[in-house]
Amino acid sequence: ETGVTQTPRHLVMGMTNKKSLKCEQHLGHNAMYWYKQSAKKPLELMFVYSLEERVENNSVPSRFSPECPNSSHLFLHLHTLQPEDSALYLCASSPGLWGTQYFGPGTRLLVL
Amino acid sequence: QKEVEQDPGPLSVPEGAIVSLNCTYSNSAFQYFMWYRQYSRKGPELLMYTYSSGNKEDGRFTAQVDKSSKYISLFIRDSQPSDSATYLCAMSAGTSYDKVIFGPGTSLSVIP
Secondary structure, three states: OOOEEEEOOOEEEEOEEEHHHHHHHOOOOOOEEEEEEOOOOOOOEEEEEEEEEEEEOOOOOOOOOEEEOOOOOEEEEOOOOOOOEEEEEEEEEOOOOOOOOEOOEEEEEEEE | OOOOEEEEEEEEEEEEEEOOEEEEEOOOOOOOOEEEEEEEOOOOOOEEEEEEOOEEEEOOOEEEOOOOOHHHHHHHHOOHHOOOEEEEEEEEEOOOOOOOEEEEOOEEEEEE
């Protein structure tokens, strides 16, 4: 285990649902990240938080809304998603901003 | 030109073979180079971390960086079926302002 946990591990939702993904890191890191991983594509950076402040929003649609209440927890709130949003959503943390990143197991999301 | 390129494979080798996985990049500012291993339905796991040019060895794994050619490699000796996974290269210029850029990954199968 890497010290980064994600829940749920699998999620199926309709296009009108609202759901949230949760990430928790037990490594004492100061930076946390959300990535989207689709088949055959590089990891797509979505959001970056450093010391609980958002430092990067990589042109992500507003139907994805991040929240970082403290340096150990990161949420991704989802609403009115599209089928093309189906992917593996990965959370990572690093000691400092853009340091070596440690990943959670991911949440596999299917949007129907 | 993509910032980081990696042959997606799939690469299939017999057990015991030496495997060579490669990435090329375009940004000469990159100084930190990482290899991640990602098993099916899991998050990426940090495998090797190197700084600047040269070689680094860890058990059956050797990471090699050639900054003059903008080329990095991961060698796996005596490959095992448990090495079957997708291998992602990642790199960064190393400051807190520089993103980590990931390659798309190479899928490796080691056949018993």
